[in-house]
Amino acid sequence: MVSEATGTGEATGAVGNTGDGGDGGDGGGTGIGGYADILRAPHAARLLAGTLVGRLPHATGPIAIVLFTRAEGGGYTLAGALAAVYGTATAIGQPLLGRAVDLRGQLRVQLPAAVVSALGMVVLAVAGIGSLPLAYAAVFVAGLFTPPLEGGLRALWPSVLGRTDRVHRAYALDAVAQEIMFTAGPLLITLFVSLWSAGAALLAINAIGVLGALVVVLSEPSRAWRSAPREAHWLGALRSGGLLALLGSFFFVGLALGSITVAGVAYADDHGRDAIYGWLLAALSLGALIGGVFYGARRWAGPPERRLLVIVALLAVGYLPLALTPGVVAMTALAALAGLFLAPAIACAFVVVDRHAPRGTVTEAFSWLVTTFGVGAAAGTAAAGPAVELGSTSWGFAVAGAGGILALLVLTATQKTLAGPGRAVDVARSIPDPPARSAENDRNGAAEPGFSSGPEA
Structure with missing residues (x-):
């Protein structure tokens, strides 16, 4: 059976073809058409x-x-x-x-x-x-x-x-839309x-x-x-080891972003033009938009936990060159590169959260991600200020690089926990299960969380 911490395949019968995570053969689009397919859905x-x-x-x-x-x-x-x-x-x-x-x-x-x-x-x-x-x-x-x-x-x-x-794909669209909103x-x-x-x-x-x-x-x-029925527990969503591992990693992703906001101001001051700060943040958001659109426009095979490890590694690599603080044009390009894997990391994290949230705690689990990310960003702004004052602007951006590396290390150290049994997406109880669905099918249906081009062999 699936462990208590990761749910019991709650309401998976309402999700078409959860077993392979593919398109289910009913006309779901890929590329930009995939986003149009999402937005055409009722509501x-x-x-x-x-x-x-x-x-x-x-x-x-x-x-x-x-x-x-x-x-x-x-x-x-x-x-x-x-x-x-x-x-x-x-x-x-x-x-x-x-x-x-x-x-x-x-x-x-x-x-x-x-x-x-x-x-x-x-x-x-x-x-x-x-x-x-x-x-x-x-x-x-x-x-x-x-x-x-x-x-x-x-x-x-x-x-x-x-x-x-x-x-x-909706999670990816959600991550892209956030960049536009912020x-x-x-x-x-x-x-x-x-x-x-x-x-x-x-x-x-x-x-x-x-x-x-x-x-x-x-x-x-x-x-x-x-929400699906939940077992009363004072820890709520936090009793899931996989969720805790993800939250630990994304605290440091938030720290990296928070430090960039402070270091960016220092960089603009160094170059005597306040507008440069806006350019850097715009480039960061543009990179995230491009990365998020690409990520959600294609199907991905394999467990999202392993995919997230790769994405966070690329995110960390993107943050490191910011500490070089080159000229404005090059720095703007580096900011766009640094943002490229942010929206994909967030979108993939949504999938991991949904898989590891204990039964009946899905909204709380997603809210914990918001909280952890925000607290990490606050810590990043607090750390980058002294780094700039005691060292230099490069030191401020180095905090972002360190945050990316620490996020990667947390994910690497907790891969065994994250690789534990997850569950399929948490579907509202208001949608009835197909009559032929069995408990055994539910357990099998939770096995493959990622996008794939067809059924598993």
Whole structure:
């Protein structure tokens, strides 16, 4: 039997042809057509768009808080502290709310959380920073109740798309869409500030976020979704050794990215042009977009755990040359190279999370990935600052290289744990199992998680 820690092939009968992870022979496209196939599926475009819009407050939260604090006359120290409280609260709240979604369903948790989070930002925008305890409490509430829409969407994909290969391709599309959101979101908030004010921008972006959450939770798949039954355990998703191994690795991936944001500012200062920082981040995002599109546009054979090891190795190799800090043109090219394997690593990690999340904890498990990544990014920014001040800009980028290497070492050291039995995608109980499906077929169906061109021999 599949171990308790990795689930029991929950609801695998609702996924077409999970045994080989291939296209199931029903016309699923490859290449760019594969993405079109995903978006043509009923509800898919609505869920993806609604989730991205609903997550805009999270994507813009730190910069919105900084801009608002500065507009109110606060210093950078206060702005940074408020943004840090927001980020910390978000890291705490995501797995807690994710577990609540698994227990209570999406509608009962996601929408109330979105409303409470938005109200926290409303309090900040209306009350300002005159009362610091109130300001800190407002951003803490806003962060703590940030709805786990990201984990919720990944829990919905199996019930919306059915076949395993389409679900995996949706994960890649999800990773690519994130790059667009985290690039466009800050631009949107700065546009709102220039058109109105920092306070109005804060109100507008959070109102938009609530509308996005509403679009998701009122959809038929979200309303019908129920997590598979779970065995009560205080550790929840964290009782899975495979999930812990993945989270350990992606803490260091987050650390690498966080350090790049600080080192990039130092590099721009060294060259006397603030715009260079924007070029570096844009190049990083462009590389991730290209890599993510390519990764999701083809089928992949073999277990995703082994594939993730290779991708993270390439990601680590891409981070190392940044420490050379060459001229601006070459550095921009290196930034694009460094981003090339980021979206594929994230997309592949989604598959691994889904396979190793204990039964009935899929939303919580995905939310833990969000939290771990965010905490790692915060640690990266904290480490890169002293590295630049005590050493040089190269030292700041060296933190990114070290993060990539450590992520690879964690994956390498835990391959035996990750190679343990996983399960097929967590499909909502609301979809009935085919009558001919047996427990033995479920166990066999969980054996091959990756994309493949046809059935296993």
